[in-house]
Amino acid sequence: MERVFAVLMVFTACAMAFAHGSNDVANAVGPLAAVANIVQSGGEIAAKSSMPWWILLLGGSGIVAGLIMLGYRVIETVGRNITELTPSRGFAAELAAATTVVLASGTGLPISTTHTLVGAVLGVGLARGISAVNARVVGKIILSWIITLPVGAGVFPNPIFFYF
Template identity: 40%
Template sequence: MDWVPVALVVALAMGFTYTNGFHDAANAIATSVSTRALTPKIALGLAATMNLLGGFAGVRVAQTIGADIISVPMGGAGVAVCAAALVGAICWNMLTWWRGMPSSSSHALIGGLGGAALAAGAAGATVKWQSILDNVLVPMLLSPVLGLLGGFAVMTAILWLFRRSAPGPTARGFRYAQTVSAAAMAFGHGMQDAAKTAGVVALTLVASGHRSPDDLSIPWWVIASSAVVLALGTYAGGWRIIRTLGSRIIDLTPPQGFAAEATAATVLYVATATGAPISTTHAISSAIVGVGATRSAKSVRWGVARSIVIAWVLTFPGAGLAAVVAYELLTLVT
């Protein structure tokens, strides 16, 4: 197969990565902006830089996406599956961004892959259900629980350790600390989300015959391209979602912002070390809720949290259905 179809899929992959960047920029900076620890411009610059660096550290996640979610037939049908998956994920990202809902770009991509593979079943594509259970669904359920409990525990520890400290100096100190925690969160986002797109491009290279199916390595130019485009998308920002995470769930204080970011970053690092493609949105959203619950259950705006959970639940079928439609349209025009 020539490089033209592959180049088109790579372009779609970079388009998805860009939407991922501005869709998920809120994950890294919403808490820091809402507590005024960082100005929006500085926060976006920091997040973009750390996304870029983190993108080079998530190869294990890329290998999971590229080899353990679906299998595709060789030739045009396999390339079409990858293209349709990316179209489905982009459509879902744009819809949830428009609605201001912090859904998971990662799960949109995985849902797109699954939907496209099901649509192409007659052509030889298959969904690796057991691998999805082990590598996607179990981490998907565990990461919000860990974020919720971790956020609650970290914030409880902060409240106890600083119980006799003056509120003003304490708040200023945690605003400085949030620079570190926001950077850590953005680095973790880069490790996870740049790698996922890289995995789809690697799968496309295998389907098109440009790489061996036994070669699990990810080409350096794929990792670099994903990291750069993710950073550019992050710098563009996604202010609708930033407002949701930063102020609509709870009114964050600097200590709470630090606790949420530190907790979410830790969850991301552990998941990346195991190769599990988890959602950065799930990690930070659940950590924010856990942090807020230390104040009182009433301080959390549960209606907003419920809307976010609904968006999470709809992500797999929504992106998958869009990918099915995209695959059927591609088969009609090719």
């Protein structure tokens, strides 16, 4: 049965890639698109605006560059270190995450693809019992999520903002 799920994971991996692009590229380039549209309209803020193709290309290139540079570490942590993933468990986690992200993107709800996938993998692990989950790895992930917001919002940008 695991062989069947190994083949089906090709489709859920494609769905996850689509979800990643539909959600994260839009989240990443949204502010740039807003600035570009304000500049193009001469300073007027429009209720609706177009998305220039070069901004989408820039966003897609950024996603690819990030995956090439550090993606392997994230993939290893999520795919191997949280819990043991068999093809059937990986299929369930990817299907749940891809569906959630695509539905959220379709409704305009900004969510994190990575957080969603980690939650799905954690759920698959917890279905086998709490002992099936590597609590140390999950603790590090949660701590990184907690630290990211204050560091990203306050510690790093403020000196740069006031310096320039």
